[in-house]
Amino acid sequence: MKRCVLLVSALCTAFSFSSQGQEKTLQEKLGYPRDAKLLIVHADDLGVTHSVNAASIKALESGGINSASLMVPCPWFPEIADYAKSHPDADFGLHLTLTSERVYYRWGPAAPLDKVPSLVDANGYLHHDWSAETHIDPKDVETELRAQVAKALAMGVKPTHLDSHQNRLFQTNKELFEVILRVGHENQLPVLIPRGWFAEFPFLEKTITPNDVVIDQVITMEPGLAPEKWNDLYRDALNHLPPGVTEFVIHLAYADDEMKAATRERATWGAEWRQRDFDFFSSAAFQRLLRENNIHLITWREIGRVMNAKPEK
Amino acid sequence: MKRCVLLVSALCTAFSFSSQGQEKTLQEKLGYPRDAKLLIVHADDLGVTHSVNAASIKALESGGINSASLMVPCPWFPEIADYAKSHPDADFGLHLTLTSERVYYRWGPAAPLDKVPSLVDANGYLHHDWSAETHIDPKDVETELRAQVAKALAMGVKPTHLDSHQNRLFQTNKELFEVILRVGHENQLPVLIPRGWFAEFPFLEKTITPNDVVIDQVITMEPGLAPEKWNDLYRDALNHLPPGVTEFVIHLAYADDEMKAATRERATWGAEWRQRDFDFFSSAAFQRLLRENNIHLITWREIGRVMNAKPEK
Numbered sequence: 001m002k003r004c005v006l007l008v009s010a011l012c013t014a015f016s017f018s019s020q021g022q023e024k025t026l027q028e029k030l031g032y033p034r035d036a037k038l039l040i041v042h043a044d045d046l047g048v049t050h051s052v053n054a055a056s057i058k059a060l061e062s063g064g065i066n067s068a069s070l071m072v073p074c075p076w077f078p079e080i081a082d083y084a085k086s087h088p089d090a091d092f093g094l095h096l097t098l099t100s101e102r103v104y105y106r107w108g109p110a111a112p113l114d115k116v117p118s119l120v121d122a123n124g125y126l127h128h129d130w131s132a133e134t135h136i137d138p139k140d141v142e143t144e145l146r147a148q149v150a151k152a153l154a155m156g157v158k159p160t161h162l163d164s165h166q167n168r169l170f171q172t173n174k175e176l177f178e179v180i181l182r183v184g185h186e187n188q189l190p191v192l193i194p195r196g197w198f199a200e201f202p203f204l205e206k207t208i209t210p211n212d213v214v215i216d217q218v219i220t221m222e223p224g225l226a227p228e229k230w231n232d233l234y235r236d237a238l239n240h241l242p243p244g245v246t247e248f249v250i251h252l253a254y255a256d257d258e259m260k261a262a263t264r265e266r267a268t269w270g271a272e273w274r275q276r277d278f279d280f281f282s283s284a285a286f287q288r289l290l291r292e293n294n295i296h297l298i299t300w301r302e303i304g305r306v307m308n309a310k311p312e313k
Numbered sequence: 314m315k316r317c318v319l320l321v322s323a324l325c326t327a328f329s330f331s332s333q334g335q336e337k338t339l340q341e342k343l344g345y346p347r348d349a350k351l352l353i354v355h356a357d358d359l360g361v362t363h364s365v366n367a368a369s370i371k372a373l374e375s376g377g378i379n380s381a382s383l384m385v386p387c388p389w390f391p392e393i394a395d396y397a398k399s400h401p402d403a404d405f406g407l408h409l410t411l412t413s414e415r416v417y418y419r420w421g422p423a424a425p426l427d428k429v430p431s432l433v434d435a436n437g438y439l440h441h442d443w444s445a446e447t448h449i450d451p452k453d454v455e456t457e458l459r460a461q462v463a464k465a466l467a468m469g470v471k472p473t474h475l476d477s478h479q480n481r482l483f484q485t486n487k488e489l490f491e492v493i494l495r496v497g498h499e500n501q502l503p504v505l506i507p508r509g510w511f512a513e514f515p516f517l518e519k520t521i522t523p524n525d526v527v528i529d530q531v532i533t534m535e536p537g538l539a540p541e542k543w544n545d546l547y548r549d550a551l552n553h554l555p556p557g558v559t560e561f562v563i564h565l566a567y568a569d570d571e572m573k574a575a576t577r578e579r580a581t582w583g584a585e586w587r588q589r590d591f592d593f594f595s596s597a598a599f600q601r602l603l604r605e606n607n608i609h610l611i612t613w614r615e616i617g618r619v620m621n622a623k624p625e626k
Contacts, residue, residue: 050418050574075388078438079417079574104392105363110437113425123464124423125391151436258571261363261392 026213026245029306030298037295040215040247041281043068044095045165047077049105051259051271055252055278057083060090064281065250066297069095069163072148073110073126078155085156091299093161093189094152096145096180098136098168100126105262111147116140130168138175145183161300163192174203181207190303192247194218213307216244221251221277223268230276231285238289245298250277339526339558342619343611350608353528353560354594356381357408358478360390362418364572364584368565368591370396373403377594378563379610382408382476385461386423386439391468398469404612406474406502407465409458409493411449411481413439418575424460429453443481451488458496474613476505487516494520503616505560507531526620529557534564534590536581543589544598551602558611563590 027036043056043065053076059065070080070092084092098119100106106125109116113124118137121127127134152159162184164170169180170192184191196217198205208214219237221230237248253259253274263270280286290297340349356369356378366389372378383393383405397405411432413419419438422429426437431450434440440447465472475497477483482493483505497504509530511518521527532550534543550561566572566587576583593599603610 050571054570054574075420076418078419082417104395105389106391107388108421112427114427115425123468155436254570256571257367257567257569258363261367 026215026303026306027243029309030245030302032296035243037241037243037293038245038298039241039290039295040067040245040298040300041065041250042247043250043252044163045069045071045251046080046092046095047071047074049074049253049258049262050076050079051253051256051262052076052251052274053080053083055254055274056080059252059278059282062282064278064286065252067091067093067160067247067299069093069161070152070157070159071095071097071165072152073097073100073107075107081152081155081157084158088158091160091301092157093163093300094148094157094159095163095165096148096169096183097165098126098141098144099129099166101128101166102262103128103265109144109147110151111144116144119144130172136172136176138179141169141176142179142183145179149183149187159187159189160304161190161192162187170197170204171201174207177201177203177207181209181212185209185211188304188308190300190307192218194247211307213303215303216242216246218247218249220249221273227272227276231280234280234286235289238286238293238295241293241295245303248281250281252278252281254278339528339616339619340556342622343558343615345609348556350554350556350606351558351611352554352603352608353380353558353611353613354378354563355560356563356565357476358382358384358564359393359405359408360384360387362387362566362571362575363389363392364566364569364575365389365564365587366393366396368567368587369393372565372591372595375595377591377599378565380404380406380473380560380612382406382474383465383470383472384408384410384478385465386410386413386420388420394465394468394470397471401471404473404614405470406476406613407461407470407472408476408478409461409482409496410478411439411454411457412442412479414441414479415575416441416578422457422460423464424457429457432457443485449485449489451492454482454489455492455496458492462496462500472500472502473617474503474505475500483510483517484514487520490514490516490520494522494525498522498524501617501621503613503620505531507560524620526616528616529555529559531560531562533562534586540585540589544593547593547599548602551599551606551608554606554608558616561594563594565591565594567591 025034027038028034045052046056046068047070056068108124109119109126113120118135118140119126169176180191190213193214194217195214251269251274255271255275259271338347340351341347358365359369359381360383369381421437422432422439426433431448431453432439482489493504503526506525506527507530508527564582564587568584568588572584
């Protein structure tokens, strides 16, 4: 809870600084006034299990979320790719994936195993985790990201943005961030870059180009908050949302047999965690908080248009 | 129904012929009299989904099945490998897998994609199906089978036998059968070879060596039988089981959300099919039929001992 509150205030400061500059803010480029509160309600991890797909599709169709990203190497990717193909207006990005973080249910890379040796364990799965001893070769990362993008395109997905499972590509080092940025540029896709991460990961700000679109903040649930405080945190965040562009990064699933089994070794980002997210973002209370706080929903598709617009003369 | 009845009678003939020879029958080598009715109750496809794992473990622990085989390339293989590791007495074989036959939920090979090009489609999944145009290179099959065996061993599974998902390695051609037989010999593991298949696939009998153990028949549900006739077929098969060694090849799962979604494009071997198998083989009626017909359960572990026993002097 503390971490999240601190994060929000740090971002407010960052925002104030940027809003005093001469340049148009992102919300202005998106056609809103400078003090507009813009929100992307974004579900991660689509493709990982059927339960995640089913809950995320339900939330998308009922207005609980308006954006999501897909894990290409995961077993249920074909189900969500098929949905994406038949719903071309859905705001689906690629949740570029370099880990297989569960114990009883796992997946390998999209690239051939022998082409990405530093990313896989002895059994051919993407690493469960990266320790200080894990040497991740940025060349392997580039090979794998290209394979994930190519596979998504081949299966009919037209992504609107790129982000990174477990933020590995954003919060590890400059070299890995350069890879996702390069893949984003080549595909003319915006990459999730929140100003709120710059203080902790200074290489982000040093690496981006003037063409990259920077949003203001990400708000996401972190481990440690008691389940009964869950809704309070989201309510407080919405009641105190600063002007600018915020992304809520949430994780949806049903707490059903599949999801409980897939995540049973730890509660963090587990079945109940995801059911709580689903319950809050599917609630009338969430919709009411959006209205009461005059929060406007935007998607990555619109941010992509800003990124790819020709500069004004 | 017709096909199954015909199959059973063809096998009775085959059995009669073999039982009149001078050599010891398999049931005698296993320590039973020549007229003993021996049965392996074998679940296929463990590892494919959590639902299959959960239902199969339940049936194994309650005596509904006494043997099973595992699909190494599938996403839930780690769950069943973990169970196998902690239950070293369970009679688990490897269900060597060359296809990924579903639509919304899929998997790739255990070997690197670029080492088994004839086995995978453009998206890196094992082929959905093999058509007349699919050229399956036996060298790729050998690479993939070795990778599956190596991965199972590395993850702590000590298999008791080998069989083949969708019978691809038994019912395609001599070259593919030679590969599974070779891998079986090298690992001193018995391979599922039922005499009942010899008439339709003559290369089987021509390829086996004197060391291979041949069982009498496989009984398995085929598409086309009305659900309400399901139990009748199994009951009739048990009431008319011939002496010799029979394997019931069954497919267990719960008809839950995961399984329904994973198999929703067709009913054959789907969620309801597997729930019906689970219900029959978990029933008191099945146990009663075993007793009433004086049917003894055996496992592949015992067959392996026969295969690897030194010849009598």
